[in-house]
Amino acid sequence: MTPLLFHKYHGLGNDYLVCHRSVAEQLRTEQIRILCHRHYGVGSDGLLIDSGDLHQPTLRIINPDGSEAEKSGNGLRIYARYLFDIGRVGHESFLVHTAGGDVHCRVHDDPHQITVEMGQANFSPAALPALIDQPEVLNYPLKLADETILVSLVSMGNPHCVVLVDKLDLALVHRLGPQIENHPVFPKRTNVQLVEVVDRTTLRIGIWERGAGFTMASGSSSCAAASVMRKLDRVNNRVSVNMPGGQLQITFDDNFQVSMSGxxxxxxxLTLDEDCFAGGKVAS
Known part of the structure; x- marks a missing residue:
């Protein structure tokens, strides 16, 4: 049996456990849920699985509820740092394969700083998917239980629903997030961002992450929120995105290729004790 060895990192307070696929293959979905639980396990916003070989880094991303995510900006930065720490990569740019597409990563001379080329923002609702028959969805009236809100949709290799607000209120993130995440228009659910435009170079966002809930920071959410605001011509090609956990830098080219640094x-x-799983199931 392979020892249950994990490495824990955080990007702006968004924390992940990282393990090799030989460890992950020993875990059932319920055990991953316990592992990620803040009280019954180690606690994390998800599990990153190093699934590739020495020549092709490949990342699988498991949410705390056991579901699988296609892509994660913070997860990719953490995975890049993990590969650097174990000597698999240096400071040169390298390719990582994810279910949401291949991306290039680079660990800076200061290894705390990581840049990820996140790919092209895709504004087609079919890319999320979302059951809306339009080529793009910007400021679309989405009906919730007690209100209708305007939303904009974008895929960064994973689904995002962006809500522009006059003033960011994290209580509103907690109220609207689960309603939007599980709305029937999103058959695979969605990540949610509430966005306040401070000026043309600065955003403030609150994040409700699919399968994880309220999150201190998110790389793909920062890219999604900035991409929508760029599409609406509310920001320039270089944007600072501020979250409860800290700040990321997002840049664009003219074709909406998105780069993220943070x-x-x-x-x-740590090596997990098997007794971690003896306490029974974690409530959903």
């Missing part, structure tokens, strides 16, 4: 810090390496 910090990663290592917390610990």
């Amino acid at each position: 910090p990663v810090h290592k917390i610990a390496s």
Whole structure:
């Protein structure tokens, strides 16, 4: 049996556990849920699985509820730092395969700073998917239980629903997030961002992450929110995105190719005790 070795990192307070596929193959979905639980397990916003070989880094991303995500900006930055820490990569740019598409990553001379080329923002609702028959969805009236809100949709290799607000209120993120995540228009659910435009170079966002809930920071959410605001001509090609956990830098080219830069810090390496799973199931 392979020892249950994990490495814990965070990017702006968005924390992940990283393990090799030989460890993940020993875990059932319910055990992953326990592992990620803040009280019954180690606690994390998800599990990153190093699934590739020495020549092709490949990342699988498991949410705390056991579902699988296509892509994660913070997850990719953390995975890049993990590969650097174990000596698989250096400071040169390298390719990582994800279910949401291939991306290039680079660990800076200061290894706390990571840049990820996130790919092209896709504004087609079919890319999320979303059951809306339009070529693009910008400021679309989405009916919720007690109100109708204007939303804009974008895929960064994973689904995002962006809501522009006059003033960011994190209580509103908690109220609207689960309603939008599980709205029937999104058959595979969606990530949600509430966005306040501070000026043409600065955004403030609150994040409700699919399968995880309220999140301190998210790389793909930052890219999605900035992409929609760029599409609406509310910001320039370089944007600072501020979240409860900290700040990321997002840049665009004219074809909406998105680059994200920000910090990663290592917390610990640890070997899990099997007794972690003896306490029974975690409530959904």
